[in-house]
């Protein structure tokens with residue numbers, strides 16, 4: 001099943017059993033979503049539940065908050081992460097805080113989905129990532145789907161939960177193929193060990209997980225080691241237990257993220273390791289991230305601005321050699 | 326309309342359409358990438374509005390190649406930008422959606438729908454403060470009129486009597502969503518009525534657009550405050566190269582293509598100035614030659630240097646301190 005089909009199936013199954021579940025966003029209905037995630041749903045559930053909105057992100061999320069207060073279970077789609085900035089007030093001041101401010105009286109069973117990241121030459125206003133900012137918001141659950149199976153299960157549970165979930169997708173993953181084990185639910189708050197290993201823990205999420213996996217054979221060969229690769233999946237809250245077990249086992253940590261280095265999400269993981277697992281570490285951790293620049297249009301510059309499998313392999317091999325591997 | 330201006334507009338429309346077809350062709354070959362929004366069908370609006378608004382500042386959207394050219398930016402600098410080359414008007418860092426040239430008072434090239442409207446209003450404030458005698462034209466689609474930035478801009482421009490010409494290109498669609506499905510009426514000028522005078526014009530008619538925008542420009546330059554012009558138009562292609570545009574029926578497309586703006590301008594030149602076929606052939610050839618030159622220039626231009634990645638994150642003075 002394709003990643004986008006897994007997301008579609010999760011939404012479809014929830015809409016089929018609960019008429020309170022609605023989707024809203026730009027071109028999500030008749031058009032089927034610009035990445036085809038909601039394809040076919042309007043034919044099954046009608047326009048009243050597959051709501052084509054105007055270009056008004058503040059209202060897309062703001063209305064979703066109100067719909068949730070009113071008893072619906074809305075899934076809001078923001079066409080591209082950058083446009084979610086227009087809805088930050090609603091996400092941060094409203095969605096994430098109402099439960100707390102009302103002393104638990106108000107529940108917001110809602111999901112905000114958006115694709116993010118560097119795709120192919122979409123330039124600075126269409127290529128950003130916001131997990132770092134939105135994971136810093138208490139009251140908001142942030143999940144990032146890199147795996148097709150996770151995409152299906154986690155989105156389904158996000159819809160069923162009573163807390164607001166920010167569900168991050170990556171623009172280059174929609175056509176990724178993978179197996180979905182429909183009958184075995186998973187815990188979406190848990191990180192996934194993509195590959196076991198004993199000498200080095202590489203932590204990543206979203207599309208970078210695939211790039212890390214592409215780089216791993218080279219790293220293992222060049223350094224003569226085995227790598228453990230962890231896909232975080234839940235960015236907030238973080239599955240510290242899985243991280244801790246792996247870092248204690250390997251004694252070395254590399255974090256790979258696509259977004260800008262300064263203030264990036266990976267710093268949180270390194271901070272956790274430095275604070276809590278300092279004596280388990282055999283070397284200072286390494287962070288690989290995008291450059292601190294807006295994403296340029298030109299393809300070579302664009303690729304130079306983010307980690308690629310080649311760069312990930314080269315940097316880790318170089319770092320490993322000077323850090324006792 | 327003066328013959329000189331009519332001829333100029335006709336040439337730019339021919340050039341614009343051929344430019345867009347060339348861009349499409351080179352998108353297919355992979356030399357151009359990302360989101361490419363073609364302006365085919367809307368040439369009368371893009372060209373005539375820019376020629377009428379020949380002084381003052383312009384803020385527009387991602388569907389702006391023809392506007393940039395009509396503003397005076399060289400076709401080769403626009404094409405090179407689409408190719409991501411260093412000779413592009415934005416050095417290859419902006420691409421199709423982000424053409425900027427302050428020497429032509431052309432400020433993008435903004436790809437956040439409605440996001441440039443408050444910027445246009447702010448620029449108009451600056452012009453008013455310096456008593457510049459001219460104002461700002463903000464160009465946007467029908468889809469942009471549903472966002473908060475739009476309403477805030479109408480309100481502020483009107484409250485402070487700022488010289489802003491709001492030009493709405495109503496092609497009835499925001500990607501696949503027809504405006505009447507997400508707004509209570511087709512005419513978006515109705516939203517501006519409480520704030521400022523509004524005008525409606527046939528956006529497929531270059532002469533009408535030229536006259537309307539000229540009149541509106543005079544109005545803001547006299548210090549009366551903002552004005553709203555709504556032009557009804559039609560894009561022939563999909564929203565961008567990633568959209569097949571199947572939500573519009575063949576009949577609908579046929580009706581809109583029957584109003585072709587270039588044919589219409591040709592007819593005007595024939596009727597008013599007795600232009601003959603040889604003239605149109607000549608203009609067509611000249612326009613094609615300009616496009617071919619632009620493509621050749623773009624193809625042969627160098628890629629940006631690797632160091633360009635880190636240039637212009639900050640101004641030079643500040644960068645020196647940072648590094």
Ligand SMILES: Cc1ncc(C[n+]2csc(CCOP(=O)(O)OP(=O)(O)O)c2C)c(N)n1
Pocket residue numbers: 026055057079083086388436437438439465466467468469470494496498499500564
């Ligand atoms: C804030 C924001 N939301 C969504 C988008 C995605 N998007 C790009 S163009 C577009 C449609 C705009 O339609 P309209 O304003 O009518 O302009 P047109 O493309 O028809 O010229 C949408 C939804 C965006 N770029 N910015």
Ligand SMILES: [Mg+2]
Pocket residue numbers: 466467468494495496497498499500
């Ligand atoms: Mg439109």
